[in-house]
Amino acid sequence: MRNWSILFGLAALFSVAAFLYAxxxxxxWLPNPPGELHHSVSTLGxxxxxxxxxxxAITGLVFIGTQVxxxxxxxxxxxxxxxxxxxxxPATYSHGNHRxxxxxxxxxxxxxxxxxxxxxxxxxxIKYPSRAPKVPPLAEITARQFQWVVRYPGPDGRxxxxxxxxxxxxLHFVKNKQALIYLKSSDVLHSFFLxxxxxxxxxxxxxxxxxxxxxxxxxxxxxACAELCGWGHYKMxxxxxxxxxxxxxxxxxxxxxxxQNRSQLGMASGAEGx
Ligand SMILES: [Cu+2]
Numbered sequence: 407m408r409n410w411s412i413l414f415g416l417a418a419l420f421s422v423a424a425f426l427y428a429x430x431x432x433x434x435w436l437p438n439p440p441g442e443l444h445h446s447v448s449t450l451g452x453x454x455x456x457x458x459x460x461x462x463a464i465t466g467l468v469f470i471g472t473q474v475x476x477x478x479x480x481x482x483x484x485x486x487x488x489x490x491x492x493x494x495x496p497a498t499y500s501h502g503n504h505r506x507x508x509x510x511x512x513x514x515x516x517x518x519x520x521x522x523x524x525x526x527x528x529x530x531x532i533k534y535p536s537r538a539p540k541v542p543p544l545a546e547i548t549a550r551q552f553q554w555v556v557r558y559p560g561p562d563g564r565x566x567x568x569x570x571x572x573x574x575x576x577l578h579f580v581k582n583k584q585a586l587i588y589l590k591s592s593d594v595l596h597s598f599f600l601x602x603x604x605x606x607x608x609x610x611x612x613x614x615x616x617x618x619x620x621x622x623x624x625x626x627x628x629x630a631c632a633e634l635c636g637w638g639h640y641k642m643x644x645x646x647x648x649x650x651x652x653x654x655x656x657x658x659x660x661x662x663x664x665x666q667n668r669s670q671l672g673m674a675s676g677a678e679g680x
Pocket of ligand 1: 595632633
């Protein structure tokens with residue numbers, strides 16, 4: 407049945423075509439700003455993308471190699487029968503090849519060790535708390551079923567003081583400036599996910615985890631929860647706004663703070679709500 411080799415060959419060709427097409431299609435590639443398909447907005451994001459491409463190249467080459475061998479094997483060693491329906495070339499049965507198995511275990515192991523060692527520096531820059539930027543925290547973010555509670559230090563610059571600005575699903579920071587947040591959870595595991603900044607960090611009940619990122623493009627991006635955390639998981643979609651300048655950010659924060667104070671005053675005096 408030589409036709410099977412053709413089917414396998416077509417499937418492999420389709421996969422390789424998709425693989426080659428992906429980098430040129432925005433909806434197939436990593437999330438980046440519109441019109442800038444290959445530009446990750448964050449410094450660490452660019453490092454992660456580079457690692458990703460290395461892994462993609464290795465797995466891509468292995469994929470093409472194995473598919474070529476598979477199709478060639480299916481084509482060459484297909485069964486052939488003579489006029490009487492007897493096989494021209496009787497099947498031989500193999501019980502494995504020790505040398506081959508050693509090779510295909512050692513080579514992937516060596517590749518994995520290479521990747522593990524090669525990415526160590528990037529991992530440290532992203533995750534080690536000792537490598538967190540030495541800047542005042544932008545906010546404390548507490549995940550809960552089903553929202554992100556974002557608490558910014560108020561005018562006194564200190565978190566957890568009475569003048570804090572508290573917003574839901576609304577994260578703001580300034581372009582080209584390191585943003586440091588403290589991540590918490592008040593119920594179950596959530597995962598703080600900024601796809602455009604390539605940030606993904608679990609929010610773990612009982613822990614306060616520093617997370618840092620930046621962006622060299624202003625604009626509005628997405629914040630999501632990447633851990634199925636309950637029935638309302640889908641609601642944990644938030645907004646990340648990167649402001650062009652510090653002044654713009656300050657103006658936004660003071661406006662929101664004034665709004666918050668007004669509604670609190672209103673609630674205290676019973677003039678609004680209820
Ligand atoms: Cu969640």
